[in-house]
Amino acid sequence: MIIEKIELVNFMCYHGKDNVMDFTEGINVIIGDNGYGKSKLYDAFYWVLYDQVFVPEKKEFQNTKAVKSKIISDKAKADAKDGKVSASVSITFHNLEKDNVYILERKYTANIMDGKIMETNDSEFTIMKKDLSYLNAKMVNDEEEKRRIVSNILPPKMKDYLWFQGEQVESIIDFNKQDTLTKAINVLSSITRYDELKEIAIAAAKSGNTEYDREVRRLSKDIDKSEQLGKEKTKLEERIADLQKDETEVIENLSRAETRCETLLNKQADAQKVNELQERKKGVLKLLNELNETLKEEQFSFHGKMFRNKWVLKGTESLHAEFSNRFIAYENKKLEKAAETKAMLTAESEIVKKLQTRLPLDVPEPIYVQRMLDEEKCLVCDREAKKNSDAWQKIKELIDRPDIKLKSTDSEPIVKQNFTDDFKRLYQNGLALTHRIEEIDSDIKDTLKKISNINAKIRDANKEMNKVEEDIQKLLSDTSLTSEDALDILNEYSIQNKKARDFKDEQNKITQQIEHFKTGLRSVNDQLKELVTGEIPKWLIEKKDVLNDFEIIAGNTRERVFNNLITQLEKEANGHYEAMTSGNKSARGQIKLRRLPNGNFMPEIIDNNGVPLLGSNTSNLILVKLATIMAIISAKSNDGVVSFYTLITDAPTSVFGEDYTIGFCKTISKVYRQSIIMSKEFYKNQNLRTELLTNSEIKIGKVYTITPSIPETERSNRNNLSTKIEALN
């Protein structure tokens, strides 16, 4: 049965009647970016068969009753005049084996009155059946037959594995639910028949044993004793049954704890890494802060050093030299003047020394001395003293003497101002600073070197910080862990690990108890046997033995068949996993379906030595799940499942990235006769698109692009929204 065609009329963003897509065998791809209408197309398929669409806000599928006129294109509603407006989707299924066609159509109609929408609750569902040997299609009216046809097209138990959205992959194969695979196997195989057989065998063995026990009691030589032993036996059997129940429960718990441990162990390695990286980040951050603080201090003081360390004086040595010259000249001149004065004073004092010093000052009084000079005669000794003669000069000295004396005793300063101290201070200060100027270059160099060293250290620390951040981010995105999660995981792991150990201890204890009671039971059976007087009929013994053997064989057979299925599933899953990961070297290991204590199986990735790989990234886990889903389907290829049903999936590749996309398409086109996938990976990446269309290993069907008339970001008003469908091949 393949899908030949889907036609959408006014369905959500698919406005109008021209929304038709034909499909063929192989992989059919609908390409569109986020918000372009891929999921609405998936909805269209789902709506026709199940009367439900996916409501993103609620994250669940809801019936037409709940969404009502939201199914109808906004543009169709806006354009509609009063009257009816409807949305419909029809899908044409072609059963190639029987050469007949089913056209399934669902339609929702609303009334518009005065521009207001009057919603109805239900959609109409019609099926047209057409044998290709006949011209006309026939409408199927019988509801029961309609249900049967839908169920044939997509059996409910298969639905989850054939029609799914990318984000559902997680829940279809849920690693946290240990019975996921068992359920899938139950759905897809006849294993339940073996379970029934096992039940029958257990019941038969029980009835054989009861009949035998009755005979043993009947032939007893001591009825009372037998009666008592019989009661004891029943009690022991009940006790054993109770303990077995407890054992089953403990084993269940143990399985759960071990599974949880296993899951956590997977994450624990990552969590440990995240934790270590966080610690490293803290360390680097501390170092960075210290370095930044030091740098800041250096930078603060750098500006200050311009003045504090006198860097501003760089290259100003000449100023002091200039001043120095002038100062020296000044000093010299001053010294010269001082020397001159001194010399003059010395000369004066010499003169004074030679002066008439016998007479006290003003003796004789100056008027008499002047008279002597005028008369050119000494009035004291009455000798002649001609003008300008030595005698006359001597007399004159008596008048001049006060002047000479005045000069020598004069303490009045040489200059009006004395700036010596100021000039000296400037000179000395300049001298001291000039010595500092010589050191400025090396001081600046040292400071710059220090800053440059700190900067280099900061750069290194930043680099390391980026690396750690990058590692953390990569780890977080690979593992979908947050730092808090990581801590939680580490804590929970130790809790679950302890739980698992406790359950194991409990299980051992119960097993020992069961063994103890079974020993008691054997002893009671032996005692009962000893009380038998006659002979137990041989046929009865044989019957009991055969039925007990049958119970064992039925159990073992069921186990063997189930294990074979698991082996086959594992083989298929690995085939798909390898095919899908062939394009990417980082994918690693192989899928192993590990048996849990309670008989369930869990998928895990192991390396070549059978050691589970811890910390596998999200892409890998999703691929394992997809491979497992495909395996569930492809393992049934003998039953024609793969050739009969179409895989429809929305954005299955979005979760693991472009590297695996081609591998996925190759595998899909090998496993399924027909598949329809919606993908954005081929939207932007032209190389990927070309490869999809040309790779000979991909059996390609029809490829379409869908484009909305208004980009998603500008869709405040959807009344003009329509979707353009273009065929690429």
Added chain:
Amino acid sequence: MELLKKIKDKAPEYNSQHEEFILRFTVGQGGKAGSAGEEATFEQGKQFSTKFEIFMYATLLGLKNNYRLPIPENARKISFMYYIKHWQPVDLVDFILMGLISKLDIDFNELENKDDKEIEKEILNLRKLMEEYANGGFDKIRSKLESEPSFFVNNDNCFLDLLEEK
């Protein structure tokens, strides 16, 4: 008479046309008074904590390059609120005064022979000299700003580098 004391009791003026870049490189707060800490200077991306610092820098730049530029008569002048005696560090202030005094066109010995009134005149000459050398320095900064604005952007050493330029 104490010459230095007299000189330091003066406050020089500068051409208001430089005010824009003075403010750009000097911490706004405490500008004229000038007492911003090193941290504030750095965090504000400024190079000088006070206006007198940039003035001292400009004077030294002028002196070093022997570039003296009179402030035009009609220019609006801005005066420092604080006398030179309040400027810091004192040894730098003295160094600048030393440089200026040696540029004075008068013999030191003759200076000592002048009376107070004449000395006062010489001190005013010295202040003018200081203003002219500072104006020369400011002019060099201005022309650098105009010819190579990027020189002052993201360069902590710009004023240090400017000292080395001829």
